Amino acid sequence: MAKHFETLFKSKEEKEIILSVKNLTIEFSSDEGSVYAVNNVSFDLYKGETLGIVGESGSGKSVTSMSLLRLIQEPPGKIKHGEIIFHSKKFGKIDLLNISRKQIRSIRGDEIAMIFQEPMSSLNPVFTCGNQVMETLMLHQKLKRKAAKENTLELFERVKIPNPVETFAKYPHQLSGGQMQRVMIAMALACKPSILIADEPTTALDVTVQARILEILQELRHDRETATVFITHDLGVVAEIADKVMVMYKGNVVESGTVLDIFDKPQHPYTKGLLACRPRLDLKLNVLPTVGDFMQTDKEGYITSISNAKFKSVGEALLNNYQVENEHRAEVAEKMKSAPILEIKNLSTEYMQSKGIFKKKVNITRAVNDVSFEVYPGETLGLVGSSGCGKTTLGRSILRLIEPCNGAIIFEGQNIMQFSQRQLRSLRKDIQIIFQDPYASLNPRISIGEAIVEPMRVHKLYDNDNERKEKAIELLELVNLSATFYHRYPHEFSGGQRQRVCIARALALNPKFIICDESVSALDVSVQAQVLNLLNRLKAKFNLTFIFISHDLAVVKFISDRILVMNKGKIEEIDYSEDIYNKPKSIYTRELIASIPKGNIDDIRKAMMRRKLRDKNKGNRLSA
């Protein structure tokens, strides 16, 4: 078996090199000094191969990819040195950093094309989708409008857009995220590029949609032998699609190798940390290992020491935090014996669009449709489903931030649905909510200390501001932030730190119940692990009850005692977390589980076999 794989990679070596980056160094300067966003990075890309660049925000992975097309803003960015040798069909062997603007323009979109992270913002809102794809064709292939339109429709079919003709005339805002990304892919593939750069192309999408997009990319790569540079922070996705992987940290390549090597025998502590900190579906862990367990870093995040790390290998880290399933189940069963803290009975929430002068109610959408469940004190109930399934609406309906249309919400024996506005306000003391985007949910003009003190003041907790301030400092320390941060403003903090501030603010009122609405979705995996651990620690310390809403089943499975799967406003199933994963009852849950990239070695092997087989078939076809 092993030998077989060796030959596989040998054969890759013989393939044509299409791009080679040598000692690329990119500096970004600001008023506070300059940083090397990319430091001495070198790699080769072969024809038909997929290279995964993995790293977290600030690792320089996006900057590297953008520099291949010279798309970096100068200033503040500056390419200090290095070369990017590209084997162009038009110009032969050239250094992309040393050619004229006209030449690089004729390579962009034609020989090297790019797909971006946010399809919603990467398409121009004022032009139709068809128009934007046609533009590329007309520009590089000098096609006339009619021919370009035909080609575009073909491309749309290729990337499996339903109703290509209709989509052609639609504007981006009329499409779903997945459809938009397909349009982006169609645009990138329009001129049959020899290199496709995909910068986090599936990060903003649902897992089920992500699975389909990855499939399309795989197929296209085989049909056209396009080399792909796939940038992502998600190791699971890399495992599905890449042949080779390059792990970046703080602008440096810390490790590179074949996808099997990286997953099977990671060498660098950072890679190990990244692998270990992903919430897993197959194991039940007490605490998620973090990157910090594998290496120590200074304030800026540069690695200082790896010798006295807590764990040396991924296996060790997992073993140390492993929890026996039955114990956990017994714990949850124990919690469920007490009276529920929250009971939802036949809750429905509708969105309405009114029309006409008399505001006739038409187009009723039932975002939450007759939902009933219970939450027991001290447990974490995970709420999972793809976007648009109504999970966020449900979370907000519980607090009546969105007014439900019927049903009962019984919190500690009282029906919230009958509360007056004043009662509702005092209820918000007991039930807090932590939102998804820590950037948007902190007021940029209020210092973080003030942000934590404010709710205490509103609800008249403690006697005076001094006491409140003391409490705020205590909370900051509780969420592992320094007390000296009290007077600082949100923009000085990273996403993870901000989310900690939001957590501290939620805790300020000593709530009994916290609703986390996608609270870790915007964070890097390593930071996500830290925040999840923090939430678990706080839950134990204060005996909190959580509803944890997320689209990510792996995250939900790690943190939750029980999981509620939602689809189209209804409950698909509700059960112990382990049972949801091991014995899913509904088809929808099964689909959801199947589309999650798992990143385990067996799956990687299978994926590689599949690829190899296709290559072989294709070779046979060609020779025949």
Place this chain on the structure above:
Amino acid sequence: MLKFILKRIAYGFFIILGVIHVVFFLFHALPGDPVQMMLGSRSDKEAREAIRHELGLDLPLYEQFAKYLNDLSPISIHHDTEKNQEKYAYQKLVDLGHHALVVKSPYLRRSFQSNQRVDEIILENLEGTLVLALASMLFATFFGIIFGLIAALKQNTFWDHLVISTSVMGISAPSFVMAIVISMVFGYYLHEYTGLPLTGSLWSNDPLLGRQLQLQNLILPAFTLGIRPLAIIAQLTRSSMIEVLSQDYIRTAKAKGLNKFAIVLKHALKNALNPVITAVSGWMASLMAGAFFIEYIFHWKGLGLKTLKAVEMLDFPVVMGATLVVAIVFVLINLVVDVLYATIDPRVRLT
């Protein structure tokens, strides 16, 4: 779209009705006696009473208002007499004995001062105002967008700073000062080189050739009037453009291989125009009514000057008429702008 336009026209009707209310009652709350203004201070009391009666000014206010609305309304009830037939030029719909339900074009009455028909006065003066406002807005929009684009593309360079500082000057200079300075400099001191007159209207009456179009008279007032909108449009275009250029879809356009020209003019400008259109429409509307200083200094025959004089003389029908026309123009411009928004940005839905 058609439904939207009809709806907006219906709303516009209510807006104009509101305007009529406000102006009518405001004007009657003003101190002063229009009749005295007509006859001078040495007139005798009987004559004044007689005219007051003839104009209906002795009636209670609500009755005056009802009569005025009746005069304005295209469908109205009048005494069916020959005199009225001549005055209103109506078509009878239903005969009601002495009265008749009629259809007619709105009757704006006659000026207290000159006894000229108000619609004629407005028609005479509106052209000058419209031409002046349009010319200055065209000038301001064209150059404003160009300067704004230059500043945005050359951000933080000499050209950017030049555009910004000049535009700040343009915004802060009061228009009457600018008007005097510009007319003096270009119309008087530099007259030899520019050949532009100090003052003048759109039309002149030549004893031999009759009415003559005098386009050269338009240049200085339009330029003066356009300075401030130009400065504001330049700044708006700049900031809006800078924001749009940092958007992801501009990066996509670059990655496609488009050149800077296509990126800026095709992909960015269309997205950056909305705030500019808002500014243009707002200015266009306010120039219709607020060009008084310019009209005064350049002796440009226009509605602003006429209205101001009418207010001074308490010439009620003229003021009412002019206000109405300006209000209608406002409503129309707003309608056009909303339709423009929707054609430029497909995300805007007309409801």
